[in-house]
Amino acid sequence: MKKYIGTIITALVVIALSVLGFVFCPPNLDSVQQETFLILLIVCGSAAAYCFVVGELSRNNSQMDKLWSILPIAYAWIIAGKGNMKPRLVLFAIVVTLWGIRLTINFARKGAYRLKFWEGEEDYRWQVLRESKYLKNKAAWAVWDLFFISIYQNVLVLAICLPALAAMTSDAPLGGWDYAAIAAALGFLLLETAADEQQMDFHTTKKNLLAEGKTLSELPAPFNKGFNTVGLWGRARHPNYLGEQGVWLALYFVVLGAGVAQNGIFHWTMIGPLFLIFLFLGSSAFGESVSASKYPEYKTYLAHVSKYVPLWKYKPEKYQD
Numbered sequence: 001m002k003k004y005i006g007t008i009i010t011a012l013v014v015i016a017l018s019v020l021g022f023v024f025c026p027p028n029l030d031s032v033q034q035e036t037f038l039i040l041l042i043v044c045g046s047a048a049a050y051c052f053v054v055g056e057l058s059r060n061n062s063q064m065d066k067l068w069s070i071l072p073i074a075y076a077w078i079i080a081g082k083g084n085m086k087p088r089l090v091l092f093a094i095v096v097t098l099w100g101i102r103l104t105i106n107f108a109r110k111g112a113y114r115l116k117f118w119e120g121e122e123d124y125r126w127q128v129l130r131e132s133k134y135l136k137n138k139a140a141w142a143v144w145d146l147f148f149i150s151i152y153q154n155v156l157v158l159a160i161c162l163p164a165l166a167a168m169t170s171d172a173p174l175g176g177w178d179y180a181a182i183a184a185a186l187g188f189l190l191l192e193t194a195a196d197e198q199q200m201d202f203h204t205t206k207k208n209l210l211a212e213g214k215t216l217s218e219l220p221a222p223f224n225k226g227f228n229t230v231g232l233w234g235r236a237r238h239p240n241y242l243g244e245q246g247v248w249l250a251l252y253f254v255v256l257g258a259g260v261a262q263n264g265i266f267h268w269t270m271i272g273p274l275f276l277i278f279l280f281l282g283s284s285a286f287g288e289s290v291s292a293s294k295y296p297e298y299k300t301y302l303a304h305v306s307k308y309v310p311l312w313k314y315k316p317e318k319y320q321d
Helices: 001-026 033-060 065-066 071-082 089-110 124-132 138-159 162-169 177-209 239-251 255-259 267-296 298-304
Strands: none
Touching: 001 267, 033 065, 033 071, 033 162, 033 267, 065 138, 071 089, 071 162, 089 162, 089 177, 089 239, 089 255, 124 138, 124 267, 138 267, 162 239, 162 255, 162 267, 177 239, 177 255, 239 255, 239 267, 239 298, 267 298
16 A cells, blocks of 8 residues: 555645646636637547547557657647737747657657558557456457547647647736746756657667677676666656656746736646646556566665656665665
8 A cells, every 4th residue: 555655645636736726717718719729629639539540440559659749739839820929829839849859759769650650669558558457358448548548648638738728818028937937848858858868878778789699687787687777767767757747847837927827826727737747657657567577676776766856876786685
């Protein structure tokens, strides 16, 4: 039970803050915002249908993974266009575009995109989940694919862009909150970029060494561990996730710059970045369980390294009996 306490507390905090956002500043969209939101919903619904149909037919459930970095760019520029290209909306869209280009390139390097769009490298976690006892049945998997992979994730990707929709009606000039939000978002983007580059370099080198015919235990340190403990990854288990969540939390604060949050920091659009945090909490826990089953030392790494924030360096020699 102890290992679930953090998850339970985080879930309760996410739900509580989301409720406060709706209580203190509920949705109140004007006609232009409503029209824009309808367009966004049509794109979101079409994407969800595409992900489900193509995912089920191809048995490759990374269709949403391919769109994760692309859809926010479309949403951000639709909002900016419908909002008469106000500077705040354009800045939001530019940052989202930089974020999306970087993430798309990173995913493409892993072999995710092919001319046959339904093919490409599938996230290993979907493969593991399909073999689990609860989802091994095709009907059970189809339900999971429909509601979690296709619908929930598409709605979440739309939700993280809604702070820009809320800011559409504001004529407030750019100010401190806006510049702080953009600067923080770019800082988190750099962190995520550095973490992903370090991860790519580590696993590419490990893969090349294994291709020479060596076993994992025969590889030189640190590659013989199987998992990355170099750079940021030696101080945090998921520095890339910290960067990802930080980008969208920072971009939420354009709501404050626009002056549309009437009661402190609470606004209904905070539900997007908050539930993104919850998604990554579950995703990281599942990925860690898979790694712990593959690599003997990973449990020691789990016990002594921070989950997100880069803190103390991993020193396995200190933890040995």
